[in-house]
Amino acid sequence: MDNIERQAKISLGRIAPRLEREFAAHVGTPAWDAFMRRLRAHFGDLFAALAPLYGAQYDFFYHLESVVATAARMWLARPARLRALDEEREGAPRWFQSERMLGGVLYVDLFAGTLDGVRARIPYFKELGLTYLHLMPPFLAPVGNSDGGYAVSSYREVDPRLGAMEDLARLAEELREEGISLVLDFVFNHTSDEHPWARRARTGDEEYRDYYYIFPDRTLPDQYGGALRDIFLDVRPGSFTYRPDMDAWVWTTFNSFQWDLNYGNPVVFVRMAEEMLSLANRGAETLRLDAVAFAWKRLGTPCESLPEVHDLVRAFNAVARIAAPALLFKSEAIVHPDEVLSYIALDQCQLSYNPLLMALLWESLATRDARLLQISMRERSHIDPRCAWVNYVRSHDDIGWTFDDDDARRVGIDPVGHRQFLNAFYTGRFPGSFARGLPFGENPRTGDARISGTCASLAGLEQAARDGVPEEIELSIRRILLLYGVALTIGGIPLIYLGDELGTPNDYGYRADEAKEGDSRWAHRPATNWSRAARRDDLETIEGRVYTGFRRLITLRQGAPALADGALEVVETGNGSVFGYVRHHADSRVLALANFSEAAQAVAANAVRLYGLGYAFTDLVTGGAIVLGEDTLVLEPYQLMCLAPAISSKAPATSSKAPAVERIVPSGQGTARLSSRPMRQNPVRQRLDL
Ligand code: GLC
Ligand code: GLC
Numbered sequence: 001m002d003n004i005e006r007q008a009k010i011s012l013g014r015i016a017p018r019l020e021r022e023f024a025a026h027v028g029t030p031a032w033d034a035f036m037r038r039l040r041a042h043f044g045d046l047f048a049a050l051a052p053l054y055g056a057q058y059d060f061f062y063h064l065e066s067v068v069a070t071a072a073r074m075w076l077a078r079p080a081r082l083r084a085l086d087e088e089r090e091g092a093p094r095w096f097q098s099e100r101m102l103g104g105v106l107y108v109d110l111f112a113g114t115l116d117g118v119r120a121r122i123p124y125f126k127e128l129g130l131t132y133l134h135l136m137p138p139f140l141a142p143v144g145n146s147d148g149g150y151a152v153s154s155y156r157e158v159d160p161r162l163g164a165m166e167d168l169a170r171l172a173e174e175l176r177e178e179g180i181s182l183v184l185d186f187v188f189n190h191t192s193d194e195h196p197w198a199r200r201a202r203t204g205d206e207e208y209r210d211y212y213y214i215f216p217d218r219t220l221p222d223q224y225g226g227a228l229r230d231i232f233l234d235v236r237p238g239s240f241t242y243r244p245d246m247d248a249w250v251w252t253t254f255n256s257f258q259w260d261l262n263y264g265n266p267v268v269f270v271r272m273a274e275e276m277l278s279l280a281n282r283g284a285e286t287l288r289l290d291a292v293a294f295a296w297k298r299l300g301t302p303c304e305s306l307p308e309v310h311d312l313v314r315a316f317n318a319v320a321r322i323a324a325p326a327l328l329f330k331s332e333a334i335v336h337p338d339e340v341l342s343y344i345a346l347d348q349c350q351l352s353y354n355p356l357l358m359a360l361l362w363e364s365l366a367t368r369d370a371r372l373l374q375i376s377m378r379e380r381s382h383i384d385p386r387c388a389w390v391n392y393v394r395s396h397d398d399i400g401w402t403f404d405d406d407d408a409r410r411v412g413i414d415p416v417g418h419r420q421f422l423n424a425f426y427t428g429r430f431p432g433s434f435a436r437g438l439p440f441g442e443n444p445r446t447g448d449a450r451i452s453g454t455c456a457s458l459a460g461l462e463q464a465a466r467d468g469v470p471e472e473i474e475l476s477i478r479r480i481l482l483l484y485g486v487a488l489t490i491g492g493i494p495l496i497y498l499g500d501e502l503g504t505p506n507d508y509g510y511r512a513d514e515a516k517e518g519d520s521r522w523a524h525r526p527a528t529n530w531s532r533a534a535r536r537d538d539l540e541t542i543e544g545r546v547y548t549g550f551r552r553l554i555t556l557r558q559g560a561p562a563l564a565d566g567a568l569e570v571v572e573t574g575n576g577s578v579f580g581y582v583r584h585h586a587d588s589r590v591l592a593l594a595n596f597s598e599a600a601q602a603v604a605a606n607a608v609r610l611y612g613l614g615y616a617f618t619d620l621v622t623g624g625a626i627v628l629g630e631d632t633l634v635l636e637p638y639q640l641m642c643l644a645p646a647i648s649s650k651a652p653a654t655s656s657k658a659p660a661v662e663r664i665v666p667s668g669q670g671t672a673r674l675s676s677r678p679m680r681q682n683p684v685r686q687r688l689d690l
Helices: 003-022 030-054 060-076 080-091 108-112 115-120 122-128 165-177 196-202 219-225 266-281 307-323 337-342 355-367 371-380 405-410 415-426 461-467 470-489 508-512 520-524 542-558 605-610
Strands: 103-106 132-135 154-158 181-186 190-192 240-243 248-251 258-260 286-289 328-331 351-353 388-392 438-440 450-452 493-497 568-571 578-585 588-595 601-604 616-619 625-627 632-635 640-645 663-665
Touching: 003 030, 003 060, 030 060, 030 266, 030 307, 060 266, 060 307, 103 108, 108 115, 115 165, 122 165, 122 542, 132 286, 132 493, 154 165, 154 266, 165 181, 181 266, 190 196, 219 248, 248 258, 266 286, 266 307, 307 328, 337 355, 337 371, 355 371, 355 388, 355 415, 355 470, 371 405, 371 568, 371 578, 388 470, 405 415, 415 450, 438 520, 450 520, 461 470, 461 542, 470 493, 470 542, 470 588, 470 640, 508 520, 578 601, 588 632, 601 605, 605 632
Parallel strands: 103 132, 103 493, 132 181, 181 286, 286 328, 328 351, 351 388, 388 493
Antiparallel strands: 190 258, 240 248, 438 450, 568 578, 578 588, 588 640, 601 632, 616 625, 616 640, 625 663
């Protein structure tokens, strides 16, 4: 037994009887026994995570005891149905790897006005097939600019414009009854400057000043500052804000009204652990660890993804295992791919955004070349099989080009120039670009920038619809479906930014709103236009064509056991424009081929056969049958094929004499090939409300 383990054992031995005195009324109940069982199982992890952070402080034991008492109190307050869910999830810890999983994300106000409005849209979520719903922070926040709710003034109160806490709990409950898990943010790196803790700090209360990083002058900010990244460059350079009311400088990594919490102070950990459990007790099944990389600071470092951040996440995770075991964490680390991986573990975040896939889907679309995507996914997407990626095409945030520079060089790409190209391409500045995105955080000094834009606008639909060119509209719809098609089939949990399934373009209205104008991310957070949504089944409209395409892909995913969990084998297609991967689960296999070019592309039949799928396939996307001959398989522009071995997939006896080119047997549904659908002739511009 190593030292830490021994100390943990001794500490638990001391804490347990004190706890039993404090909670005497509960001792002996099944709930108490369940708590003690989990405490014994996970206390060692909690101790091992907290000891390196706070073990050297004289009052470590006091804080350790307070966090355990907090966990006990919150467990006892946990509703019975959630305790039942805890057991269910402990019994099936890989539940989120099912092929039925599908996520959606929305802003409550922009999607449906209020929490009750969201609840009224449950039939829409069900129609789409969602099993996971992420609400952007609906909590009390400053009026005006609150960074879309990411400046939280109270984790226990809902923004009154959206409803009340009871409405949130009711929504969680009804969603769960419909098989949809609620995902909320745990905005734990910072609070708003209106949070009661910040208010007390502002009045000079020493105890609360220690909850934040507050400096009397520029000495320390200057010492830290040199190594830090500017996150919100458009709004405010640097990471510190001068407060005239306090005559002091406050650490604000993001906006000046978002005050970074000081986790060097163990009280902050204990109190935030309680906030976390209160969110879990309201029914959140997954918490998104917002801005996780920034949560620990150390002088002389860039203060991102320090080893202490990992301990902090492990400590929160251990608390969750003890007092709300159904809870999962999703990491929001939009950083270098190696760093992203460092948060994904059973004892940290079981789920993580996959920003590398996201960025490289767009990169491949711009270049019509999937090689960087291919090597990156082959080498950098392996995670613990008990965890899962959340695969998305775009989020409420900007797109950053976070690929590895050496990977880029290996495929002959100069990383610096390439990022400039991608920014020029997606802002539409590059000649011939189909994209209509906006720069975010553009740094005139370095030329760095990130990109804002909805999926439709970045994929060309905004421009194509404005021009009213049917061929361009068709191509941009295919691009949207290609990107989402990969996200839906490559493993983990696919996540739709709601609105993308209707081909929603950018909304430039934010420029007229004082609270939003400086932040181009609002362009890709449009309010849901329900009259557009009402056209979703009308194939004469753009919305209908995009939505129907989504539904077909979702049905495919949810009906293909091969697409469960995350096992991914990236394959060599022999064609740089075609990204290929095999997904397998139990005995089923699917070979996906994605053509990132607007020209038809061929893949050698041999390359397909190599992956052990035989000769006769069904393309799950079109339902068409394909029999491979000797020659090549041809993919239409931007086509995604998902090839599953046909029922009798044995090689035909006459295989060597099989016809030289593949035969595509239409499925009878009239949608066997993308190209078989006529291009729309009537201008559809007026139908896509621009
Ligand atoms: C997160 C959010 C982003 C927000 C920032 C500060 O990364 O996704 O929208 O601006 O953190 O909370
Ligand atoms: C940066 C941060 C990320 C944050 C985003 C806001 O990329 O790394 O955490 O969400 O900025 O747009």
